[in-house]
Amino acid sequence: MEKQEVQSRVKKVVSRVLKMDESEIADEANFIFDLGADSMQSLELVAGFEEEFDIEMDQDKALEIQSIDGAVEFIEVYL
Amino acid sequence: MEYRKLSPEEISGLEQQGCTSDNWTEIRVSASFDISKIYKTAFNGSCRIGLVNRALSGSNGEEIKGGIYNSVLRNATLEDGVLIRNVHLLENYHVETDVIIENVSELLVDGESAFGNGVEIDVLNEGGGRELLLFDRLSSQLAYLMVIYRHDTALMKLLKGAIEKYSKEKRSITGRVGSGSRISNCNTIQNVFIGFDVTIKGAQYLQNGTIIGEKDASTFVGSGVIAKDFIIQSGSVVDTGALLEGTFVGQGVKIGKQFSSENSVFFANSEGFHSEAVSVFGGPYTVTHHRSTLLIAGMYSFFNAGSGTNQSNHMYKLGPLHQGIVERGSKTGSFSYLLWPCKVGPYSVVMGKHGGNFDTSNLPFSYLTVENEKTFLTPAMNLITVGTRRDSTKWPNRDRRKGTTKLDLIHFDLLNPFVMNKVLNGIDILTELYEKTPKEREVVNYNGVRIKRLMLKSCKKYYEMALHIFIGDQVFNKIEKLNAPVTMEVLKGLMKNNNTEPEAEWVDMAGLVTPGGQLNDTISRIKTMKDADVLKIENKLLALFENYEIYSWNFVCQVMKERFGITKESLNSDHLEDIILRWKENSIRLNNMILSDAKKEFDANSKIGFGLGGDDAVKNADFEKVRGNYNENSFVKGLHEENGSIETRATDMIKKLEEL
Numbered sequence: 001m002e003k004q005e006v007q008s009r010v011k012k013v014v015s016r017v018l019k020m021d022e023s024e025i026a027d028e029a030n031f032i033f034d035l036g037a038d039s040m041q042s043l044e045l046v047a048g049f050e051e052e053f054d055i056e057m058d059q060d061k062a063l064e065i066q067s068i069d070g071a072v073e074f075i076e077v078y079l
Numbered sequence: 080m081e082y083r084k085l086s087p088e089e090i091s092g093l094e095q096q097g098c099t100s101d102n103w104t105e106i107r108v109s110a111s112f113d114i115s116k117i118y119k120t121a122f123n124g125s126c127r128i129g130l131v132n133r134a135l136s137g138s139n140g141e142e143i144k145g146g147i148y149n150s151v152l153r154n155a156t157l158e159d160g161v162l163i164r165n166v167h168l169l170e171n172y173h174v175e176t177d178v179i180i181e182n183v184s185e186l187l188v189d190g191e192s193a194f195g196n197g198v199e200i201d202v203l204n205e206g207g208g209r210e211l212l213l214f215d216r217l218s219s220q221l222a223y224l225m226v227i228y229r230h231d232t233a234l235m236k237l238l239k240g241a242i243e244k245y246s247k248e249k250r251s252i253t254g255r256v257g258s259g260s261r262i263s264n265c266n267t268i269q270n271v272f273i274g275f276d277v278t279i280k281g282a283q284y285l286q287n288g289t290i291i292g293e294k295d296a297s298t299f300v301g302s303g304v305i306a307k308d309f310i311i312q313s314g315s316v317v318d319t320g321a322l323l324e325g326t327f328v329g330q331g332v333k334i335g336k337q338f339s340s341e342n343s344v345f346f347a348n349s350e351g352f353h354s355e356a357v358s359v360f361g362g363p364y365t366v367t368h369h370r371s372t373l374l375i376a377g378m379y380s381f382f383n384a385g386s387g388t389n390q391s392n393h394m395y396k397l398g399p400l401h402q403g404i405v406e407r408g409s410k411t412g413s414f415s416y417l418l419w420p421c422k423v424g425p426y427s428v429v430m431g432k433h434g435g436n437f438d439t440s441n442l443p444f445s446y447l448t449v450e451n452e453k454t455f456l457t458p459a460m461n462l463i464t465v466g467t468r469r470d471s472t473k474w475p476n477r478d479r480r481k482g483t484t485k486l487d488l489i490h491f492d493l494l495n496p497f498v499m500n501k502v503l504n505g506i507d508i509l510t511e512l513y514e515k516t517p518k519e520r521e522v523v524n525y526n527g528v529r530i531k532r533l534m535l536k537s538c539k540k541y542y543e544m545a546l547h548i549f550i551g552d553q554v555f556n557k558i559e560k561l562n563a564p565v566t567m568e569v570l571k572g573l574m575k576n577n578n579t580e581p582e583a584e585w586v587d588m589a590g591l592v593t594p595g596g597q598l599n600d601t602i603s604r605i606k607t608m609k610d611a612d613v614l615k616i617e618n619k620l621l622a623l624f625e626n627y628e629i630y631s632w633n634f635v636c637q638v639m640k641e642r643f644g645i646t647k648e649s650l651n652s653d654h655l656e657d658i659i660l661r662w663k664e665n666s667i668r669l670n671n672m673i674l675s676d677a678k679k680e681f682d683a684n685s686k687i688g689f690g691l692g693g694d695d696a697v698k699n700a701d702f703e704k705v706r707g708n709y710n711e712n713s714f715v716k717g718l719h720e721e722n723g724s725i726e727t728r729a730t731d732m733i734k735k736l737e738e739l
Binding site for chain 2: 017032033039040043044046047048050051058059060061063064
């Protein structure tokens, strides 16, 4: 899968979970500081990525991801 | 003690020292009685006076002489070494040796009293129906039986009979002030039994109660306290304007700062400040510290109430009959609200205003939040937070019960069969909900709450993580405790069920975790007791407490069989290696998730408000000076060390198993 597609689908999940427009989500946006995700939404994002890409991620490592870019990089390893 | 009449010379001497009596012949004294240090005191009715002027220790450890000054005594017995000064009325009391009573308006018993024993209070259900009899040995378990098992009329009759019998034995027309006690600067103390090493200083009004103290667990009742119909157990502090009515204060409890309580019980190590409690069953470690917090008609334990926490039992038409159960280890966030009836599962966090009734008992470690006025639940979320881990280590370390007898029987394990049974139920519930919910749906409904569909699968994994840790912990403990050399035969032998059947239901009896069936058997045994008394019932409950390890292991064997297909017959070293590896993997993973959560305490958001007037460098420096840094934090270091130890233990155990 192309990096761009991964990024687009990551943004789609983030947009759905955090209830914001995809256009508001910058590539380097930080989930907490820029997008305002709380602890529960962080879990929901991880679950959302797993479902979107049909993968099972290491939960502890997945929760350390801070940004859109970081998520893309992390998910690519599983694809 | 033998008492004699006063000699004419002694009477004359006392009168010269300003003393009077309505009948000197009714005043008896000990053989070695000495009139020195007795001045301006009226001895009325029948009094017995020892060698009061013996030395005793003052509040700062200094030696002071006993004596009786400026006081009125009526029907009082004073043992040797007692200082009574400026007591306007001391009536119908037996004062033991080494006691100081000074500047007290009244300390009296006015008729036969049971001193708060046998007082009936409406606990848990404000409208009544769960009446609890207070007495000075009440444990959280006995209270649990009385309050929860109302449907068992035979048990109720027996318990009520035993407590009434106990209370009857406490009835007397004479009160007691136990050795080592100090009472000063108080207004009225009426019909109050005062045990050993009790200090009452500045209390406003105490009526119909018992205050128990022990040498290593002295009890303090302080300024402005008003208490009526109460029991205060050893090692407790009730201070600073507390207002108690129909209240039991258990061992090592702290109450103060104008806390008010009515028809409530607070068991071991609970804390109540500023706030209000009505019809509360406060199991061990029930904590409410903040103003505007009302706990009402609920049962709690290992509980922390945030500021402004409120519950309501008033959406009724036939009286305030609703009640709430908040299972162990839960918290309510600031200004959260629960509408009873509700049942909150163990180790859950409640945030926001919940206007609906729900039962989340089988989804432990949940976050309960509100979105668009609807209750949302995130299962297992609180399992991976730093707070839960901190709390679970904090509770046993903060056990303030230092006396010889610990009345409440408390199991502290974070992951225990009561909780793990719910974790297993949680796994099944989430699995079923996930399987039957179409992907298009964003939320699912469950027992009055909504769960985001996305969370069903991942939260189930968190529960499974807890399961693998619990099973591994138990297996480790069992093998490490073996005295015999580890062989497969020995290990298979461990899989025995200790002659008891595994249990489907577990109960948390306000601190005591036990299988439901075993509790029912115990209740049956209690009901068939001849001449049941409080001590015999306590012993039955103690047996349940002490068998916890056996019952827990049976539970583990049952889970291994049902969830992993491992039986005594099929057990092999591969099974055990698998259990150990899963334990290692999940324990480290959970610790890492908790570490991630802890890291947030040191992130940029946490630094907001630090370094005022400076740049980022000042902000970081200020934060670090006040809060320290992540890597040096003792909790963080502890978890890193634990991860290292998990690796080592697992490696050693696997090596041992490979040698089988």
